[in-house]
Amino acid sequence: MNPTLDKFLGGKQGAIGLAVLATLILVVFPLALDAFRLNMVGKYLTYAFVAVGLVLCWGYGGILSLGQGVFFGLGGYCMAMFLKLEASDPESTKIQSTPGIPDFMDWNQITELPMLWQPFHSFGFTLLAVIAVPVILALVIGVAMFKRRVGDVYFSIVTQAIALILTVLIIGQQGLTGGVNGITDLKTLMGWDIRDDSSKMILYFINAFLLFGCILIGRFILASKLGRLLMAMRDKEERVRFSGYDVASFKIFVFCVAAAFSAIGGAMFALQVGFMSPSFVGIVPSIEMVIFAAVGGRMSLLGAVYGALLVNYGKTYFSETFPELWLYLMGGLFIAVVMYFPNGLAGLWESHGRKWLGKLARKPAAPATPAPVAEAPVASSQPRELETTP
């Protein structure tokens, strides 16, 4: 195989895992689920972007950011601002006292579109901003923190504080941001209605392809010397530094990559769900995103996707049926995963699932097609997870 391609795919094992996940997301879900449920899976997959980014910077780089919601939110807000401007054309807002500006601005007695919003009339600028704004913020935070050698734990606390600051800021600046309700009623993307079922289906596939793109980029990074350096830094930072590497620049890089991934997720969230609000920015969502990665396996890019899917499915299921139980379960999941399964589902799959599959394969009747493999990491590990939660 071409070595570069091999790097992206992660060898034979990696390629199989990828094919399984692709089958699940691109074939099984769209065929098996109705439009509403598929859109929901699409929403879960936007969180998977964040989880994949966290695998890179936390699992491999040892940098635990508790503020990934900030980047998810910034990406989402940039996209939402564009969509909101499009939804606020003078014709459809003519009942407002100032037509042509977003409704919440009108409610806040703002009579002119603020400077900050002006460039978001352009789709090109918006696409750029979706990535650039979060990455620049990550760059600033990264340079300030890593060049000054702020320790891991301090970094976590500071990123959490940044998530808090941004939430307070968004809620406080109602006229500019829509406040606690966020930016709602997003309707069209360049005239294309994003609310009907067929466009939601298209957005789902765009989302999935972007996610696979991010996974491949992640694979490439991990397979390169940079990936090995990240792990080396996590375990022996001094040795790496005194081998002539500027440790901070690698941390900044991987933190920025994680921020960019999160931002793409955020933008796709705004497109698929049709709104963006501060409840996806703050401390709680940020740390929940960490648990997606932890459940899936902090060292596994594919695991992170399964983690995001499973935890969010659980969240939806339990908050619909037993809302009382959900927080207990979530809390228990945090504790159990961290204490007993630090490598998450991917770790369980490595230690148990593969063996189990091997046994199956030895029986002549068992089919060896990828399809049962697709269910295997989910099906074999899920009961184990549930057993451990109180």
Added chain:
Amino acid sequence: MSQPSAFQMPKPVLAIEGLTVSFDGFKAVDDLNLYIDRNEVRVVIGPNGAGKTTVLDLICGKTKATAGSIQFESRELTKMREFDIVRAGVGRKFQNPSIYENLTVFENLEMSYPKGRKVFGALFFKRTAEVIARVEQIAAEIMLTDNLYLQADLLSHGQKQWLEIGMLLMQDPALLMLDEPVAGMSVNERMQTAELLKRISKGRSVLVIEHDMEFVKSIAHKVTVLHQGKVLAEGSMEAVQSNPKVIEVYLGH
């Protein structure tokens, strides 16, 4: 073997002058002067807390000096960042073997190959024939050719020490600093390490901190005795060993 003094030599590789560092008023290194010549193997000895490791920390930039200067090939190290000091040609081995345990010996050595040190360089770094040849050459030097594809945590303690030395050699430093390279080694391994040091000191200067006097005797061109952050004595092993001041503070105990 007669050693020309620093004054006659064109210029020492490393010139430390007036170096001082204080931690909350305690001077760990106090107005230290130290010169190391090209191709010299210098051993620094001294009782615990004499400031030996701190001197290495200061040279490689891990600790910032309170006062004084460190000139390395006419460059002032006290103002440089750690990785720039390494890139300028200073390699440093830590007291406890500091290697990447989850990587193979090959990968450990490859990590120190002085290409692909920047973010995008590392991202697109390729394992060329040149890299492989260099790794194999160094592996032969440090007697680990047979263990090239072994995971590093499976090496013996002595082999780990050699591996770390090998990682430094990959960078081809002009000044190699070794902090207790034979600690925890068997007699046999000590001898092999002494041979290794003699081989690799060709074409570069080596600064060693060591407690094992037999080993010191077998490698040192010149010995510096540190005491309370200052140079107590300097010269050949014999001269130092017969120095009454040294006997008083160190060897006598």
Added chain:
Amino acid sequence: MEWLSEFGAIAAMQGFNGLSVFCVLLLMALGLAIIFGQMGVINMAHGEFLTIGAYTTYVVSVLTEQYAPFFGPYYFFLAIVLSFFIAGAIGWLAEWAMISKLYQRPLDTLLATWGLSLVMQQAFRSIFGAREVSATLPEWLMGSWNPTEAIDIPRNGLFVMGLTVLMTGMIFLMLYRSRWGLQVRATVQNRVMSRAVGINTKKVDRMTFALGCGVAGVAGAAFTTIGSTGPTAGSLYIVDTFLVVVFGGASSLLGTIASAFSIAQAQSLMEFFMSGSMAKVFTLSAVILILMLRPQGLFSIKVRK
């Protein structure tokens, strides 16, 4: 000249306001400073231990009202003591069951204790309901003290202040003047050596953690005098508290006090000029900026590594 005295009165009251915020922050931060500063454990559930104290006070208040109204004026002291011991006991259990197994992995402790905080919050909700509750304050804590006609200082604020001074003094004595404190500090500096000289470091850890949680419980009791208690009352302060401890230079008690003071005063001073939320944004941002310039915190010692 009347405006001047009026201005002075406003300034005094605003300053006092800052002092009240300072007291709550400091009481919370003290417990965290012990746990984070001395043990290096990130306890994200610290806020929930405050909530335990607050609910304990509430329960004692309700029980007193129902069964022993004559005890009314004094129940608060019992509540403080109970808050300390209940929060401490739960902290002891948490250390035993969870944290002691994670000392090698500080970032994982952070996540596990976050999980603990979710469980505790839901437990509060299941037991006490989602609505906020308040303890009935004894007479002597209500109303205010008027040194002059224009100045109006609430008594509960004064009480909290007194309690803060008392707690700080006690913690100082325990850490720096008692044999136990010596063991704690020895364990922090060199665990292996401490064990070698016969200190039961496991027990020291457990007691230290329990003490930190107990102090948070007392903070919770104090909290009931100035606000009402809901299941998430404590978690609202957790980030601020962490910043206070980090800003102060994690292992210095004096630093924690100074940093709680400066953050609280900055916050209430800025609230004078802008909205509360913007004041918070500016205060937190300033703290982060200063931390970037001085990552080791305000007060720290340079050590030889």
